[in-house]
């Protein structure tokens with residue numbers, strides 16, 4: 001999950017020593033630990049209404065009197081949870097934690113508390129305490145997720161978009177017509193949440209076949225050494241080499257009577273049992289493509305079925321698995337579109 005805030009900038013290794021660090025918060029999930037902190041400086045601003053944080057927007061922010069404007073920027077970092085010590089090293093090296101000399105505005109009463117969510121807030125509580133003297137102030141991940149999603153959808157302009165046939169189209173959110181919606185958070189596992197208002201939600205479903213499955217199975221099957229490498233491979237692959245299509249079963253024909261085109265996947269990975277190839281002949285890029293397709297399709301289908309079950313017209317997808325990756329979004333959209341017979345549109349917002 002992703003306690004995302006406005007004005008995001010993925011932090012490079014820039015030196016923060018000239019800036020004043022105000023806030024640090026963490027989300028430690030099963031795969032990734034995400035960290036956000038705000039640094040104060042006069043060259044940037046975060047406009048809480050527009051969600052801007054870039055230098056170029058300073059003029060606009062200066063001209064915008066009716067909304068709170070903070071001079072500075074939000075910095076985002078991510079670490080593999082399996083390398084949590086790198087996250088602690090980063091906090092220590094940047095002196096982001098209370099007690100670090102750059103930390104200027106922490107009041108005495110909150111000196112050792114840092115907001116943290118995700119399972120890692122529990123799992124690594126002792127580690128943070130022992131290494132950095134930080135007490136993790138735990139927030140429930142579903143509460144954070146829903147609060148973050150509602151905030152982003154209401155406040156950040158051009159946050160949500162559909163992705164259909166390679167076309168990204170921003171969705172105008174009517175604040176008075178946002179609820180109810182289905183929030184599908186694709187992290188290591190997948191949570192599906194019916195959201196009916198601020199703080200009003202129910203986790204209605206989930207699946208353990210999620211981002212962790214893609215990365216985990218992908219590693220085992222392709223020997224990739226990074227998630228990005230696996231994604232990059234999937235760009236170049238052809239899933240038809242691995243997946244058994246309806247046409248493979250029906251001699252190239254559609255199965256029109258039940259509405260299945262010859263190009264529809266009849267069985268993910270199924271082709272590998274029906275031809276006489278040696279295992280070594282299967283290319284990693286084709287495997288990566290099939291895997292991404294299988295998992296995205298499955299999530300899209302379960303999401304649609306839950307939307308149907310609870311009468312929800314709109315589905316918002318988030319989580320780090322998506323990360324703006326075109327093929328993932330396209331597959332999810334196609335799955336939702338396919339199962340809803342064109343009635344529901346998958347609305348995807350960037351993780």
Ligand SMILES: Nc1ncnc2c1ncn2[C@@H]1O[C@H](COP(=O)(O)OP(=O)(O)OP(=O)(O)O)[C@@H](O)[C@H]1O
Nearest residue numbers: 001029030031032187188189211212227319320321
């Ligand atoms: N650089 C990366 N390294 C590892 N996984 C990545 C990376 N980028 C994207 N991912 C994908 O994002 C998933 C993690 O997403 P996210 O951070 O939203 O979930 P999480 O908080 O770790 O998990 P959960 O909420 O289930 O505990 C990974 O399982 C993987 O599929």
Ligand SMILES: CC(C)(CO)[C@@H](O)C(=O)NCCC(=O)O
Nearest residue numbers: 030188189190191205206207208
């Ligand atoms: C366990 C959590 C909530 C941790 O973020 C997530 O990984 C998840 O929703 N997993 C899917 C579990 C299931 O519903 O089958």
